[in-house]
Amino acid sequence: MANLLFKTLFRLLALLPLGMLHGLGALFGRLTYAASAQYAARTRENLRQAHLATDATQYQNILSATVAETGKSLTELAWIWMRPYDEVLDKVRECIGLEHIEAAQARGKGIIFLTPHLGCFEISALYAAQRVPITVLYRPPKLGFLEDVMRSGRERGRARLAKADVGGVRLLYKALKRGEAIGLLPDQVPSQGEGEWVNFFARPAYTMTLVGRLAESSNATVLIAYSERLPRGQGYVIHVEPLPLDFAAPVPQQINAALERVIRACPAQYLWSYNRYKIPRGVSAPTPHSPLSTPAL
16 A cells, blocks of 8 residues: 555656756755754764865855755655656756766776765666666665665666675676676665775765775776756756776775765765764774774864
8 A cells, every 4th residue: 555655646746847846855855954853963964074165154055055955856756766768868968978988888897887875866877777787786775665666766778776685796796797887876884894994074984895896806997977966957967987996905995085076066966964974783983093083073
């Protein structure tokens, strides 16, 4: 019953123009921020921690825009998942860095797309899937009835999902071996034994090591991709840039440095409410004397 009700709601929302959904999302984001003290505090703390603003006015402007953009990222899901695939792709107005995807395809060694929680990250894999088969690692939602809607919305074109477990990781290796693409959220907090503490905006964050293992074993091309949300529902601009890795140096730190760079280009559309600095179960926190540690805010 819950699955049917959710699908019905999403189908009804998907009938609305994208601009209207973004307007509703901005309102929803502001209401959520006002209603949830924990959500609001984490958003403020994470944004302040990044030191992206030069003064209090700029900080408040970014914060206000962030709250609205986070709400848009939720309401646009109905449009992205439920509208016809071709119609969704038509909303991609430009792909800056398309030549990097084409060059990676020409190499034939596979592509690792790293898509952070920035902009409309849902549309990035769908866009890639029209050019190359792509297997995307995901975590099943805690609410089981959401999974059917999510899978049907994401597995379109040549996009397929792989659960974030041992079996899913095997699928990623196999896809790269075939010269295909894979997609990961590089700023998603991994489980115990799957990450290491490295700085993210000058604060220790438990960061996945899987990317380095996949890239080194496959010699795949690593690309960072994010989809910038345009105002008033005009669509999206996808940005792609290469990330050459030095395997003699810590790969997670190289990834975080690259993520910081793209986030600075579009700070209001990063998901600052995500609990990026949490300590996963079973993982020891960085010691107070660790060189990674920074003073508490």
